[in-house]
Amino acid sequence: MPILIADYDPQWPDQFEQEAARLRTALGGLALRIDHIGSTAVPGLAAKPVIDIQVSVADLDPFAAYGSPLAAIGYAHETVPLAYFHRPADWPHTHHIHVRARASRDEQRTLAFRDWLRTHDDDRVAYEALKRRLAGDADADTVDGRFRYSEAKTEFVRAIERKSLAKG
Numbered sequence: 001m002p003i004l005i006a007d008y009d010p011q012w013p014d015q016f017e018q019e020a021a022r023l024r025t026a027l028g029g030l031a032l033r034i035d036h037i038g039s040t041a042v043p044g045l046a047a048k049p050v051i052d053i054q055v056s057v058a059d060l061d062p063f064a065a066y067g068s069p070l071a072a073i074g075y076a077h078e079t080v081p082l083a084y085f086h087r088p089a090d091w092p093h094t095h096h097i098h099v100r101a102r103a104s105r106d107e108q109r110t111l112a113f114r115d116w117l118r119t120h121d122d123d124r125v126a127y128e129a130l131k132r133r134l135a136g137d138a139d140a141d142t143v144d145g146r147f148r149y150s151e152a153k154t155e156f157v158r159a160i161e162r163k164s165l166a167k168g
Helices: 012-030 064-072 105-119 121-137 143-152 154-167
Strands: 033-037 051-057 076-078 084-087 095-101
Touching: 012 033, 012 051, 012 064, 033 105, 051 064, 051 105, 064 076, 095 105, 105 121, 105 154, 121 143, 121 154, 143 154
Parallel strands: 051 095
Antiparallel strands: 033 051, 076 084, 084 095
C-alpha cells in the first residue's frame, strides 16, 4: 500500500496544540520547547497525516527522564531505523515525537527547514511534488518502506536546510 499524502488540513495546528498541552503536563519543566515540525506544520503543504512534534530538552541523558513520561501517555519508542516516539504503537501513527537537545544542530536544522517552507512557496510546491511522487512508490505497510520514503527525501531536505541556515 502506498504512503498516504493528504491535502493540507487546517485542523493540524489544533491537533498539535492539543498534543503539546498533553506533553507539557507529562514532561513538565523537562520540555524546554515543544514545536510543531514536519509537513503538517507548513500551511498549504500536503503531508502524511501524522503530527510531528519536536521536544527540546537540556540533556538527552538519562533517557528515562523523558522516555518514561512519554510511555505513560501512550507513546512507543522506536529505535530502528531511527530513534523517535510514536502513537499509537501500531501503524498508522497519528503522532511522532522527536526529542532533541536544546540548541543542538538537529533542533535548529529542523526548525530552519520548517520555517523556510513556510515562507518560500516555490520550494514548498517542489517538496510536495517530490513527496507525492515518492509516496506512490513506497510501501506504507512496512517500517523499511516508510524509512525508504523518508530517506529518498533527504537530499532535498538537506539542500533546503543549507539554504535556510546560510540565510539565518
